[in-house]
Amino acid sequence: MRDILNTAVRVLRPPSWATLVVAAPYAIFCLAAASAYASAWFASLAAYYITLCCIRVYLLNCFRRAAGKAADWKVERCRRCAWVLIVLCVPLAGIIILAATAGSAFSYPGPMVYAFGAYAFAATAAATVGLVGSRKRRCPIRIAWSVVSMGSALVSVFALQTALISRFSAEGEAYRTAMNAATGMGILVIIGTAAIAMLLWATRKAVGKGSALEQV
Numbered sequence: 001m002r003d004i005l006n007t008a009v010r011v012l013r014p015p016s017w018a019t020l021v022v023a024a025p026y027a028i029f030c031l032a033a034a035s036a037y038a039s040a041w042f043a044s045l046a047a048y049y050i051t052l053c054c055i056r057v058y059l060l061n062c063f064r065r066a067a068g069k070a071a072d073w074k075v076e077r078c079r080r081c082a083w084v085l086i087v088l089c090v091p092l093a094g095i096i097i098l099a100a101t102a103g104s105a106f107s108y109p110g111p112m113v114y115a116f117g118a119y120a121f122a123a124t125a126a127a128t129v130g131l132v133g134s135r136k137r138r139c140p141i142r143i144a145w146s147v148v149s150m151g152s153a154l155v156s157v158f159a160l161q162t163a164l165i166s167r168f169s170a171e172g173e174a175y176r177t178a179m180n181a182a183t184g185m186g187i188l189v190i191i192g193t194a195a196i197a198m199l200l201w202a203t204r205k206a207v208g209k210g211s212a213l214e215q216v
């Protein structure tokens with residue numbers, strides 16, 4: 001059992017193509033659902049997840065090229081990702097408003113709810129492994145990857161909540177609006193705070209302050 005767990009940690013530790021293999025099909029799934037159901041909700045989720053997949057591809061490429069690069073090069077890539085995540089908070093706020101104000105129009109066929117649940121649990125597990133790994137190794141690219149994974153996992157949990165309420169809740173519009181607004185705003189604050197903290201951390205490193213960085 002220990003060998004299996006160690007293997008899982010090695011596969012999922014950031015950055016890893018394995019987590020992208022999980023995330024990319026989900027983004028395509030949301031895009032296909034947006035086309036099939038003419039849904040602004042699924043289109044918004046697809047745009048968000050496709051952007052996160054692009055950031056992951058960028059970080060994987062940076063990780064591949066990082067050997068032999070100076071610390072400033074890695075810190076700058078971390079800062080770029082932080083800025084992108086901060087900008088992404090704007091469309092994320094739109095997604096939250098859409099879920100809170102138009103959720104009654106959402107319709108989730110049974111298998112789609114299970115797909116949301118499966119991805120939410122997989123993304124959360126991968127993000128947790130990544131956060132543990134980034135704490136042990138203070139590499140800017142790994143830290144950026146972990147924050148991106150955390151943002152993806154939190155939004156997937158929000159999407160799952162929206163799906164469950166839409167399909168199973170009998171509490172009415174007021175309950176749906178309150179729950180989606182409260183959870184969405186909490187997630188927005190967490191992601192925004194994490195992105196700003198990453199930007200400040202990378203800026204401190206760029207000017208030569210703080211603890212030493214670990215090589216990739």
